[in-house]
Amino acid sequence: MPLSPSETTALLDRLGHHPKKKLGQNFLIDGNIVDKSIQLADLPSSGNVVEIGPGLGTLTRKLLDSGQNVHAVEIDKRLADNLEKSEASAIMEGKLSITRGDAVKNPLGSLPKTAENYSIVANLPYAISSAWLESVLSTARLPKRMVLMMQKEAVERIWAKSGTKEYHALSIFISNAYELTEKHPVSRNCFFPSPAVDSMLIRMDIGEKSYLFSAKARxxxxxxxxxxxxxxxSLAKKENPSLGKIILTWLNEIRKPHTSRAEQVGSAEWKRLGELLND
Incomplete structure (x- = not known):
């Protein structure tokens, strides 16, 4: 079970640690939400799971108990030290690895290059959610499923539809690779300290026709x-002639007037631009 608020405070005091707002450190204290995360992940009896920001190890322990090999990434030295001590046996058994550092720079931790059909399950630090997702999409292999705790506003932006002010580049990259299969609102009271924003637990499954944009297209x-x-x-005319020509050809193919703006073009139509750039 997760630690209660008082137990969490006591442990943090013992560690001499104060939650860092800039790192988005809000620790999950509701066991039902932890269980829901495991349920949504629908993990095999054994497999590989990446966890970002394990913090005090509440979700980590549940993942280990379900038979997973957990590859955690933690930027905070005190929290990483504590997890190494509390889960020393799992580390000795090769069931848990902890990569110290920035998850945006290393979004998959020490996940073996041979690992296939892996998942990501994480109470994602809100400060890095969009940048981290961009990093995941730039890797050579995508997780089959992601179960993420995120800021509600970030979820709405990532899964925004064309024609809305929230719609942006990451919306296009994500929706061409994944399907949003479940989302559940989570109360601020499920965390310590309580965040100033609303949260949402989501499940994303890789699409049957998942498409990854090249770095050039992104x-x-x-x-x-x-x-x-x-x-x-107008933007096409400002690019070099060859690239400008591709953009104009693309607009003609998808039957969009050259006066169209970025937010008026659907996600699948942007995919066609990606394909033309790769030809």
Whole structure:
């Protein structure tokens, strides 16, 4: 079971640790939410799971108990030290590895390169959620499933539809690779300290026709969305001739007027631009 607020406070005091707002450190204290995360993950009897920001190890222990090999990434030295001590036996048995550092730079920790059909289950530090997801999408192999605790507003932005102000480049990259299969609101009272924002537990499954944009395509689409109010035809003319020609060809193929703006183009239509850039 997760530690109660008083137990969490006592442990943090023993560790000489104060939750760091800039790292998005809000510790899960509701056992029902931990159990729900495991249920949504629908993990095999044994497998590989990446966990980002294990913190005090509440979710880590549940993952280990379910038979998983857990590859955790923790940037906070005190929390990493504590987890190494509390889960020393799992580390000795090769069931738990802890990578110390920035999960944005190393989004999969020490996950073996031979690991297939792995999942990610994490109470994701809100400060890095979008940047970390971008990093995951830039890896050579995608997890088959992600069960993530995220800020509600971030979920709404990531899964925004075209034609809305929330729609942006990451919305396009994610929706072409994954399907949002479940989402559940989570009370602020399930965390210590209580965050100032609402949270949501989501499950994303890799799509049957999952598509990954190349680095070239991602960079271009991000660039276009920084000028989201400008007409795509005008933006094409500012690029080098060969790239500009590809953009205009793309607009013609998807039957969008050159006066269209980035937010007016659907996710599947952006995929076609990615394909043209790879030809």
């Amino acid at each position: 960079n271009l689409i991000r660039k276009i969305f920084t000028q989201r109010r400008k007409q795509l035809g």
